Amino acid sequence: MLLFFGGLSAGQAGNEKLVFAPHWLPQAQFAGYYVARDQGFYAEAGLDVEIIHPSAAVNAIHFLEDGRADVISLFLVSALEALRNGLDLVNIAQISQHSAIMFVSMKDSGIETLEDFEGKKVGVWMSGFREVPESLMRSRGIEVEWVPILSTVNLFLLGGLDVMTVMWYNEYNQLYLTGIDRDEMNTFFLADYGFNIPEDGLYVLEHTLEERPEDLRAFVEATLRGWEYASANREYAVQLVVDLMRKNHVSSNRAHQRWMLNRVLETHCVQEKGIRVSQLYPDDFHHTVSIIESTRNVAFPVQYQDFFKPVLPGIRKPQ
Amino acid sequence: MIRKNSMSFRIITRVLLITISLFVVIMVGYYYYTSNIIKESTRENAIQLAGNLAGKIEQVLQPMEKIPQMVASTMALGLFDPDSLLPVLDAIIMNNPTVYGSAIAFEPDFFPDKGTHHMLYAHREGEGTQSMVIGGEDYNYFYMDWYQIPAMFQSPYWSEPYYDEGAGNILMATYSVPFYCRRQGELRFAGIATVDLELDWLSDLVNEARIFDTGYAFMLSANGMAVTHPDRAMIMNKSIFSNAEEWNAPDLREVGRDLLKGNSRFREYHIPGRDKLWIFYRTLESNQWAINVVFPDREMFASLHRMNILLIVFIFAGLVLLTLIISGVVNRLAAPLTHFAESARIIAEGNFDAKLPEVKTDDEMKELHNAFSHMQEELAEYVVNLKEATAAKEKIESELRIARDIQLAMIPHTFPPFPDLPQIDLYAMLKSAKEVGGDLYDFFVMDKDKFCFAIGDVSGKGVPASLFMAMTRTLLRNIADKESSPAFIMETLNKSLAFNNESNMFVTFFLGVLDLRSGKLSYANAGHNPPVLIRAEDGLTVFEPAKSIPLGLFEDFIYTEASVDLKPGDILFAYTDGVSEAENEQEELFNEDRMLEVIGAHKNSGPRELIGFMEAAIETHVQSFPQSDDITMMTIAYNG
Numbered sequence: 001m002l003l004f005f006g007g008l009s010a011g012q013a014g015n016e017k018l019v020f021a022p023h024w025l026p027q028a029q030f031a032g033y034y035v036a037r038d039q040g041f042y043a044e045a046g047l048d049v050e051i052i053h054p055s056a057a058v059n060a061i062h063f064l065e066d067g068r069a070d071v072i073s074l075f076l077v078s079a080l081e082a083l084r085n086g087l088d089l090v091n092i093a094q095i096s097q098h099s100a101i102m103f104v105s106m107k108d109s110g111i112e113t114l115e116d117f118e119g120k121k122v123g124v125w126m127s128g129f130r131e132v133p134e135s136l137m138r139s140r141g142i143e144v145e146w147v148p149i150l151s152t153v154n155l156f157l158l159g160g161l162d163v164m165t166v167m168w169y170n171e172y173n174q175l176y177l178t179g180i181d182r183d184e185m186n187t188f189f190l191a192d193y194g195f196n197i198p199e200d201g202l203y204v205l206e207h208t209l210e211e212r213p214e215d216l217r218a219f220v221e222a223t224l225r226g227w228e229y230a231s232a233n234r235e236y237a238v239q240l241v242v243d244l245m246r247k248n249h250v251s252s253n254r255a256h257q258r259w260m261l262n263r264v265l266e267t268h269c270v271q272e273k274g275i276r277v278s279q280l281y282p283d284d285f286h287h288t289v290s291i292i293e294s295t296r297n298v299a300f301p302v303q304y305q306d307f308f309k310p311v312l313p314g315i316r317k318p319q
Numbered sequence: 320m321i322r323k324n325s326m327s328f329r330i331i332t333r334v335l336l337i338t339i340s341l342f343v344v345i346m347v348g349y350y351y352y353t354s355n356i357i358k359e360s361t362r363e364n365a366i367q368l369a370g371n372l373a374g375k376i377e378q379v380l381q382p383m384e385k386i387p388q389m390v391a392s393t394m395a396l397g398l399f400d401p402d403s404l405l406p407v408l409d410a411i412i413m414n415n416p417t418v419y420g421s422a423i424a425f426e427p428d429f430f431p432d433k434g435t436h437h438m439l440y441a442h443r444e445g446e447g448t449q450s451m452v453i454g455g456e457d458y459n460y461f462y463m464d465w466y467q468i469p470a471m472f473q474s475p476y477w478s479e480p481y482y483d484e485g486a487g488n489i490l491m492a493t494y495s496v497p498f499y500c501r502r503q504g505e506l507r508f509a510g511i512a513t514v515d516l517e518l519d520w521l522s523d524l525v526n527e528a529r530i531f532d533t534g535y536a537f538m539l540s541a542n543g544m545a546v547t548h549p550d551r552a553m554i555m556n557k558s559i560f561s562n563a564e565e566w567n568a569p570d571l572r573e574v575g576r577d578l579l580k581g582n583s584r585f586r587e588y589h590i591p592g593r594d595k596l597w598i599f600y601r602t603l604e605s606n607q608w609a610i611n612v613v614f615p616d617r618e619m620f621a622s623l624h625r626m627n628i629l630l631i632v633f634i635f636a637g638l639v640l641l642t643l644i645i646s647g648v649v650n651r652l653a654a655p656l657t658h659f660a661e662s663a664r665i666i667a668e669g670n671f672d673a674k675l676p677e678v679k680t681d682d683e684m685k686e687l688h689n690a691f692s693h694m695q696e697e698l699a700e701y702v703v704n705l706k707e708a709t710a711a712k713e714k715i716e717s718e719l720r721i722a723r724d725i726q727l728a729m730i731p732h733t734f735p736p737f738p739d740l741p742q743i744d745l746y747a748m749l750k751s752a753k754e755v756g757g758d759l760y761d762f763f764v765m766d767k768d769k770f771c772f773a774i775g776d777v778s779g780k781g782v783p784a785s786l787f788m789a790m791t792r793t794l795l796r797n798i799a800d801k802e803s804s805p806a807f808i809m810e811t812l813n814k815s816l817a818f819n820n821e822s823n824m825f826v827t828f829f830l831g832v833l834d835l836r837s838g839k840l841s842y843a844n845a846g847h848n849p850p851v852l853i854r855a856e857d858g859l860t861v862f863e864p865a866k867s868i869p870l871g872l873f874e875d876f877i878y879t880e881a882s883v884d885l886k887p888g889d890i891l892f893a894y895t896d897g898v899s900e901a902e903n904e905q906e907e908l909f910n911e912d913r914m915l916e917v918i919g920a921h922k923n924s925g926p927r928e929l930i931g932f933m934e935a936a937i938e939t940h941v942q943s944f945p946q947s948d949d950i951t952m953m954t955i956a957y958n959g
Binding site: 058126148149152154157158160176177178179181249251252254 | 457467468478488544555556558560565572576
């Protein structure tokens with residue numbers, strides 16, 4: 001029941017030290033960073049990148065706050081919430097472009113539409129995941145009993161929940177890997193209901209960006225290289241992730257990590273938005289801000305230019 | 320060596336075919352029956368093995384379940400100072416070697432002065448224990464499975480196994496029991512009591528199970544995750560479903576789904592690219608974890624396969640032995656047959672004294688021997704008779720040949736017969752159907768102006784006819800020596816032939832006397848085919864049919880004569896019925912009309928040529944059909 005913090009470092013002398021913390025335990029969701037480090041892309045960029053991991057109970061934001069990490073990855077919603085709560089962070093690159101969040105109900109429960117959620121127990125993870133589902137329900141006037149969950153799907157499996165909030169690339173497949181067939185579940189992608197909010201992005205404190213813009217630019221470039229390499233060499237990337245998970249004593253298997261890598265890469269696709277990889281689409285930003293305003297019932301006067309300060313140029317790709 | 324078409328080859332192949340078919344049927348039945356027995360006994364072994372394992376595991380788990388239950392009962396008794404319970408937790412750990420930690424966690428704000436979170440926790444630390452009060456934003460236990468799930472269901476809960484980093488990375492599972500405290504007189508849900516159980520012993524226990532060479536047992540959690548496995552890397556990393564996915568083995572996923580439903584079964588499954596496996600699974604009563612026992616199919620049926628190979632070797636050896644025995648017996652029984660065949664060949668070559676094989680048995684072979692020996696005797700006798708008969712026949716044939724020569728010598732056969740008689744040109748032929756025949760012809764000069772000729776056909780054929788013919792010819796010469804009237808010659812000849820003619824033979828006879836100066840032909844016909852006159856000027860004339868009966872029948876018959884004047888160039892064609900009645904295969908006669916056609920077509924030919932044409936026409940008609948009657952033709956051309 002105790003927690004752990006893993007630290008990984010390429011440890012190359014002479015390079016600029018940079019600590020990066022993804023917002024969850026090691027898994028294929030972060031394959032690009034591990035690949036960039038393993039393939040020496042960071043070192044080539046003149047960086048000595050250490051990767052540390054948070055846990056279910058400790059948010060990556062804490063690492064940023066107390067200076068243990070220079071760069072973290074966060075959901076867009078979580079980052080905006082942190083900003084609203086006074087943390088002086090900025091988005092330097094938006095990696096994910098699509099929402100992977102979804103609801104799942106068992107087919108035999110008879111819950112087939114969002115309206116069927118009325119009065120039902122809906123499991124949701126405690127940090128960073130709540131805002132968008134809650135906003136969707138509020139927008140449709142559906143009252144549900146939100147049940148906070150720390151990290152597992154066991155309560156849902158045991159029938160303690162009617163609906164579970166899951167990630168397409170992670171828990172949805174975990175359910176499948178506990179023996180529930182895909183055709184035994186009803187799925188509700190939030191993106192299908194007008195809530196296609198992008199997720200993983202890279203964040204730093206404002207002063208870090210001012211002090212080390214070149215290091216950060218090099219970091220993002222090398223990271224994107226890492227993702228490209230992972231996409232082209234998926235079995236290698238999956239094995240790298242699984243090995244890392246083993247080393248960190250995180251339960252892992254290739255079947256699940258392969259699924260996760262493939263799905264996560266899908267969320268990186270920028271094609272229909274007409275922007276470059278790593279850019280934050282203004283509409284997505286405004287939509288997310290409005291979600292937070294309506295969830296918190298407060299005005300949130302944040303400007304796109306103040307929040308998104310890309311270290312790579314944001315040239316629109318020709319359509 | 321056994322020949323392919325020998326009797327023993329046929330017997331052996333048939334016997335072998337039947338025997339092999341029989342063995343195949345028996346083997347298939349035996350294999351099916353025995354493999355079912357093996358399956359059944361393996362299943363029983365598996366049930367027992369899994370049952371033993373389950374018993375041993377339950378022996379550990381069930382007493383552990385009592386601990387938080389006791390804590391819960393104690394909590395319900397009355398309100399303690401919560402922190403005074405820490406030594407109780409220490410005692411629990413010290414007294415239970417498999418318990419790593421124990422906790423009493425209270426509902427939010429249960430003690431308003433102690434904050435939202437309040438949890439008492441003790442765990443093993445070296446030889447002793449470490450106890451503490453924890454909880455807070457960094458350890459928000461309300462949302463952890465071990466608290467949240469039993470709190471929600473208000474019933475005990477076994478957590479999924481997990482690796483505990485703090486405890487030195489050992490596998491553990493937590494058993495949680497909700498407890499209740501009395502507040503304002505009523506029992507209220509107050510929190511969760513737990514024990515953390517070390518599970519390292521579980522692997523040792525389950526891995527101890529020995530199943531054939533490579534079979535093994537393993538345990539799965541209620542989510543299908545590997546709790547124990549001979550391959551340690553599987554534990555808490557892979558589930559039966561992730562393996563099914565990685566190995567592309569839908570069978571395995573089916574097994575997983577079935578066992579998680581709490582079912583117990585013995586069944587086979589396939590992992591692509593690997594040998595077939597059998598698995599037995601059942602769940603523990605305490606926590607629905609599944610005990611699985613895996614049997615490699617190859618090893619399960621190894622003894623059966625060994626037995627099969629042994630059986631096949633024995634059967635093969637048996638078949639070889641059977642072949643040798645049958646071939647020996649059949650060869651011994653059939654051996655005399657070969658000797659009989661040899662004897663038969665020698666007998667066929669004429670050696671009827673050929674030695675027969677000795678037969679000592681009193682069976683079919685003996686009968687064959689007796690039959691052979693009888694055949695030898697009969698054959699010898701038959702051949703002696705045949706030799707005698709052949710000799711007699713040869714003698715007769717030789718005599719007949721002499722008789723034929725004599726007969727042929729009696730009729731003139733030098734042509735042209737009278738080179739110094741320019742008035743006539745003559746040709747004749749006689750072809751007997753047998754060695755000797757009854758046809759005759761004759762011609763001779765009576766004095767210097769008269770020329771006599773005759774043609775006749777004796778009734779019957781062969782030797783009697785030939786004798787009668789010889790008699791007729793001899794009498795004719797004698798009588799014609801003194802007389803020149805055809806009627807008189809006929810009557811005299813008839814008298815002589817009819818006299819003492821007890822065999823009632825007769826002869827048709829045409830007799831002509833030609834005056835060489837005047838061309839007048841006097842003739843008499845005793846029942847003979849009328850000759851054909853080929854007039855140089857007027858074409859063909861057939862003589863009128865005979866009015867008189869053949870010679871030799873009635874002694875006193877009066878014969879008449881007639882005459883016709885021949886002109887130079889006329890030709891007379893006389894014949895016997897062998898010509899007009901020559902038969903072919905279809906029994907069609909050559910007949911007079913055909914004969915006259917041939918004569919008409921060659922009326923300008925000479926006597927020899929005309930007969931030649933006639934012979935050719937007859938041969939064309941008859942083809943190869945054997946001649947049944949004597950054929951005689953005579954042509955006389957009058958040159959004036």
